[in-house]
Amino acid sequence: DVVMTQSPLSLPVTLGQPASISCRSSQSLVHSNGNTYLNWFQQRPGQSPRRLIYKVSNRDSGVPDRFSGSGSGTDFTLKISRVEAEDVGVYYCMQATHWPRTFGQGTKVDIK
Amino acid sequence: QVQLVESGGGVVQPGRSLRLSCAASGFTFSSFSMHWVRRAPGKGLEWVACIWEDGSNKHYADSVRGRFTISRDNSKNTLNLQMDSLRAEDTAVYYCVRGKEGFDFWGQGTLVTVSS
Numbered sequence: 616d617v618v619m620t621q622s623p624l625s626l627p628v629t630l631g632q633p634a635s636i637s638c639r640s641s642q643s644l645v646h647s648n649g650n651t652y653l654n655w656f657q658q659r660p661g662q663s664p665r666r667l668i669y670k671v672s673n674r675d676s677g678v679p680d681r682f683s684g685s686g687s688g689t690d691f692t693l694k695i696s697r698v699e700a701e702d703v704g705v706y707y708c709m710q711a712t713h714w715p716r717t718f719g720q721g722t723k724v725d726i727k
Numbered sequence: 728q729v730q731l732v733e734s735g736g737g738v739v740q741p742g743r744s745l746r747l748s749c750a751a752s753g754f755t756f757s758s759f760s761m762h763w764v765r766r767a768p769g770k771g772l773e774w775v776a777c778i779w780e781d782g783s784n785k786h787y788a789d790s791v792r793g794r795f796t797i798s799r800d801n802s803k804n805t806l807n808l809q810m811d812s813l814r815a816e817d818t819a820v821y822y823c824v825r826g827k828e829g830f831d832f833w834g835q836g837t838l839v840t841v842s843s
Binding site for chain 1: 762764766771772773774777786787788789822827828829830831833834835836
C-alpha cells in the first residue's frame with residue numbers, strides 16, 4: 616500500500632500568517648494516464664470532510680484563493696497564504712492513483 | 728445540487744451485522760464510482776471500499792475485506808454497505824463519497840458503534 620506521511624501533525628498558527636503542510640508518498644503518484652491524483656481535504660470540527668484541492672494544484676469551486684497546492688511525484692505541499700479563523704480543522708492529503716486509496720494521518724490546524 | 732444522505736447507523740454488538748445506505752441525488756448516479764470512507768473516534772480518515780459505476784468492479788481495504796460488501800442500485804440511486812462480523816475497531820462515522828479519483832462530494836456521515 617502507498618503510505619502517505621504528513622508533517623507536521625499539529626500546526627498552531629497566528630491569524631494572518633502563512634501556514635504550510637507537507638505530504639510525502641512512499642511511491643510515485645503519477646498514474647499511467649499521466650495524471651497525479653493527489654487531493655487535499657479540510658475537516659472542520661463537527662463537519663464532513665470537504666475537498667479543497669484535486670490533482671495536486673486545482674482548487675475546488677468556492678475554495679478561497681489563499682489555499683494552494685503544489686508538488687510532484689512523491690512530494691506535495693498545501694499552503695495557506697494568510698490563515699483565518701475559519702481555517703481551523705484537520706487537513707488530510709489522499710492519493711487516488713493506486714489501490715487501496717490512502718490518506719495521510721491528518722494535520723490539526725488551530726490558532727495560537 | 729449534489730446530495731448524499733447516509734442512514735442505517737446505530738449501536739450493534741460485536742459479531743453482529745449492520746447495513747448502511749446512501750441516497751444520492753442531484754447528479755447522474757450511474758455515471759460515478761462511489762466510496763465508503765470512515766473516521767474512528769480520535770483517528771484520521773480511512774478508505775473502506777469502492778464500487779465502479781456499473782458495479783462491475785469493487786475494491787476493499789484489507790481491514791474489511793471478507794466482512795464488508797459494497798453494492799449499489801442505480802435504478803434507486805442508492806449505495807449500500809453490508810457490514811458483517813463487526814468488531815469494536817469498526818466503530819466510526821461512515822461517509823458516502825462520490826468519484827473514483829475525485830472524492831469531490833461527501834455525505835454528512837452515519838455513526839456506527841460496535842459495543843457489547
